[in-house]
Amino acid sequence: MARRQTHPKAEFARYLRTETTGGIVLLIGTAIALIWANSAFGDAYVALRDTEIGPHFLHLDLSVGTWAKDGLLALFFFVVGLELKRELVVGELSNIKAAALPIVAAIGGMVAPALIALTISWGEPGFERAWAIPMATDIAFALGVLALTARHLPSSARVFLLSLAVVDDLGAIIVIAVLFTSGFDLVAGAVALVALAVYWFLQKKRVRTSWLYVPLAVVVWVAIHTTGIHATIAGVVLGLLTRVRPDPGEEEAPAIRLEHRLQPYSALIAVPVFALFAAGVPINAEAMTTVFTSPIPLAVMAGLIGGKLIGIVGASAIAVRTGIGRLPNRTNWRDITALAMLGAVGFTVSLLIADLGLPEEAREPAKSAVLIASATASLLAAALLSKRSKAHAQYNNAQEA
Incomplete structure (x- = not known):
């Protein structure tokens, strides 16, 4: 007898709940960081962050902060890779007509911020990479704000935001892979390719034991770290190689099963740390x-703040007017504007790119700017979404009367 398979919409709802909770924990972690770093114990914070641990012979004697950035975020990007694969194969992005609007909106929401940032920072030390910082949208943070302020917004609006963020994550992955590769170790690259090929082969042969996959994932991570490519890319590639369609009689495909197991660790531990x-x-x-x-x-x-709003709304308008895409069900341009403002919450990946790409003297001010912009965008979006939620609630009540 065939076992029950997870429906894509049910999986979307589960993903949404976990990321929403993760957004709240992320805010707590950020608050602790700001208070600790600016307290009388600030030196202890810096000392802990800069303490080096790990084996020297593998060039993995990294600081605690770097382990959080290169190691823990690899788990986050693995979950991103799984979610991206699922969305592309069986989810909202598998239907190109339905996915056209969030895809175009995400592209606009990356290009406009990059152009604005490049124009303003031109000629400054680090400007050749600083333009990438405002391209990202933090889905955990954004979904946390959405859950708190927009309970009556149509589910199609949440699907639009999540789909946009998934495409946005793909853009960030490409930027990190291209901009932040320092040289390339051919031997390590060959080891990574062989390990990835073995992972793909095991997936194809329906092997399920974690006793093989966990050591293999570690080998991939170490090899990619050694190549000079940023180690978080290991998580993305492994996620994209994971099987997403269940076999007959299989309750869940490996990608869904791994999301269930790992997303809480990603959202509630890896990203907040x-x-x-x-x-x-x-x-x-x-x-x-x-x-x-x-x-x-x-x-x-x-x-x-400005680029995301202009880019997402502007690109969406072009897509709708040219017939490439259509507005989500039961939404209007005021809803899209509120969601676009929420897309300006950069945070996790923006902080990562600032850490990776800027000279030391520009790093801290840029990270402060990310925090200020993300907080401002979340407050503006909360006000807009709250107003839109009330409007939808009134409409729903009128329909039921």
Whole structure:
């Protein structure tokens, strides 16, 4: 007798709930980082973040902060890879006509912030990579705000936001892979390719034991880290190689099963711990003066708050008017505008790119700018979404009367 298979909509609802809870934990981790780094115990925070651990012979004697950035975020990106594969094969992005609007909106939401940031920061040290910082949307943070303020918004609006964020994550993955590859170790690259081929073969042969997959994933991560490519890419590639369609009689495909097991660890541990060690930036008069007077932090804030709104709404309008896409069911342009404002919450990946791409003197101000822009965008989006939620609630009540 065939066992029950998970419906894509039920899987979407489960993913949404976990990421929403993760967004709340992420905020707690960020608050702890800011308070700790700016307290009398700030030196202890820096000392812990910079403490090196790990085997030297594998060049893995990394700081605690780097382990959080390269190691824990690999788990986050593995879950992203699984979600991307599922969406492309059996989810919302598998139907190109239905997916056209969030895809186009995501592209606009990456290009416009990048152009604005590049224009403002041009010529500054690190500007050649700073443009990538405001391209990202933090889905956990955004879904947390959405859950708290937009209970009556149609489910199609949530699907639009999640689909947009998935495509946005893909763009961030490409940027990290292209911009932040420092040289290339051919031997390590060959080891990574062989290990990935073995992973794919095991998936094809329906092997399920974690005793093979866990060591293999570690080998892939170490090999990709050694190549010079940022190690988080290991998680993405492994996720994309994971089988997403269940066999006859199989309750869940491996990708869904792994999402169930690993997404809570990603959303509730990996991302908040990364934030704990990435968001501890100084908050004082001198630091804030730098943020609001230096080109790169200004570029980041303008790119996130202005660029995301312009890019997402503008690209969506072009897609709808040209017939490429259509608005989600029961939504209008005011809903799209509110969701676009929520897309300006950069956070996790924006902090990662700032950490990876900027010289040391520009890093902390840029990270402060990400935090300020994300907080501002979340407050503006919350106000807009709350208003739209009330409007939808009134409409629903009128329909039921």
